[in-house]
Amino acid sequence: MRDRLWTKDFTIDVCINFLLYVIMYQLMLWSTQFAIHTWDATVSEAGLASGIFIIGALSSRIVTGHVIDALGRKKALLVGTSMYMLGLLLYFPVHSLTAFLVIRCLHGAAYGISATAASTIVGAIVPPKRRGEGIGYYALGNTLASAAGPFLGMTLCSGGNYYLNVYVCIGLAVLTFALAAAIHSPEHVCTAADRAALKSLRWDSFISVQALPISIISFFCGIGYSTVLSFIGAYTNSLNLAIAGSIFFCTYSVTSFFSRPIIGRFLDHHGGDAVMYPTLAILALCMAAVGLAESNALFAIGGMLLGLSYSTVTSSGQALAIHGVPEDHIGLATSTFFIFVDLGVGVGPYMLGSLVPAYGFSSVYFGAAVIALAAIPLYYALIGRTGVFSYRQMEQIRSKER
Numbered sequence: 001m002r003d004r005l006w007t008k009d010f011t012i013d014v015c016i017n018f019l020l021y022v023i024m025y026q027l028m029l030w031s032t033q034f035a036i037h038t039w040d041a042t043v044s045e046a047g048l049a050s051g052i053f054i055i056g057a058l059s060s061r062i063v064t065g066h067v068i069d070a071l072g073r074k075k076a077l078l079v080g081t082s083m084y085m086l087g088l089l090l091y092f093p094v095h096s097l098t099a100f101l102v103i104r105c106l107h108g109a110a111y112g113i114s115a116t117a118a119s120t121i122v123g124a125i126v127p128p129k130r131r132g133e134g135i136g137y138y139a140l141g142n143t144l145a146s147a148a149g150p151f152l153g154m155t156l157c158s159g160g161n162y163y164l165n166v167y168v169c170i171g172l173a174v175l176t177f178a179l180a181a182a183i184h185s186p187e188h189v190c191t192a193a194d195r196a197a198l199k200s201l202r203w204d205s206f207i208s209v210q211a212l213p214i215s216i217i218s219f220f221c222g223i224g225y226s227t228v229l230s231f232i233g234a235y236t237n238s239l240n241l242a243i244a245g246s247i248f249f250c251t252y253s254v255t256s257f258f259s260r261p262i263i264g265r266f267l268d269h270h271g272g273d274a275v276m277y278p279t280l281a282i283l284a285l286c287m288a289a290v291g292l293a294e295s296n297a298l299f300a301i302g303g304m305l306l307g308l309s310y311s312t313v314t315s316s317g318q319a320l321a322i323h324g325v326p327e328d329h330i331g332l333a334t335s336t337f338f339i340f341v342d343l344g345v346g347v348g349p350y351m352l353g354s355l356v357p358a359y360g361f362s363s364v365y366f367g368a369a370v371i372a373l374a375a376i377p378l379y380y381a382l383i384g385r386t387g388v389f390s391y392r393q394m395e396q397i398r399s400k401e402r
Helices: 008-039 043-071 073-091 097-125 128-157 162-182 192-198 212-238 244-270 273-292 296-321 327-353 361-382 391-401
Strands: none
Touching: 008 043, 008 073, 008 097, 008 128, 008 162, 043 073, 043 097, 043 327, 073 097, 073 162, 097 128, 097 327, 128 162, 128 244, 128 296, 128 391, 212 244, 212 273, 212 296, 212 327, 212 361, 244 273, 244 296, 273 296, 273 361, 296 327, 327 361
16 A cells, blocks of 8 residues: 555645745745835846845755754744744835845745745655655645746736735735644654754754755756746847747746656656656756747747756755655755755856856856756766665665655
């Protein structure tokens, strides 16, 4: 009999993840428009109002990963979701752009705590033999939110009533907190050694050494994804393809929705190497296709390829990051993985954006394709040659975890 996946707590955690991302995406779009409308902010200042949220999230992930397994996963989730909910109230009295940026950063920190806790809980709930499939379903919340969040943000801001969007987010945040209160999380019993470890400030107290190799690979993939988030709109406009960006994200979302659980099951039955090598090659092909795109059809193909590659990295990669990790270090491994994903998304535009003035937008995607290709031999050097993610070794580890 197969280990049961769709338990009450797993379903609740999937819903929490979806709501966390919906609010994040709603506010990403809203914050830029709100800053420009309220304080006549420049495009770069408005972009900072959106991006500083990720900086706050990245900062809190580092700390949360260090303490979550010892202090309590559900406790961290309740703290994070309550801060996420109450932080929305701070948007109402803000009277300056500087204060707005501070609030956005703090709100991002609340999101980082919540998202790390929710991801840690799902890693502990899902049966080891179905971890790839389970986290694939869990990550569908990200895919659905990437469509629902921007849609709500654009729709609610269209009438010029910018606070209506915040009111809706408050309602969603209250629901998120209620679900967090209802979930039952497997907890690690904190020992005296664990409490002593909390006081340690060594680098490996904040970064999981075991999860570091796959996290480094995710960093390179995050760079590629950042080029889509940052430049796809301007790129399609420069090509006079008005709807190409929408088509790209539509095919990306649809492909991600169907591929994540399927590829997750493939990982469970064939091992991580069988998934990651093709994934990295497809990501490189995706970036090259976007760089060569001169029609809506090629952008549609690029979106499909991204759905088969980057979405696999963020779901299957998380499953691999916590594979074989001691139960009391799942939170640290989870935060390490997402720290590197976020870092790649954050530095990518700065690394590759400098190519645009001299070589045009297409050069950004060719550069991203080279980086994705470089990740293939790097994966072999860090992971593949050890066989740690071969099906045989993964099955041996999972048989001990049952």
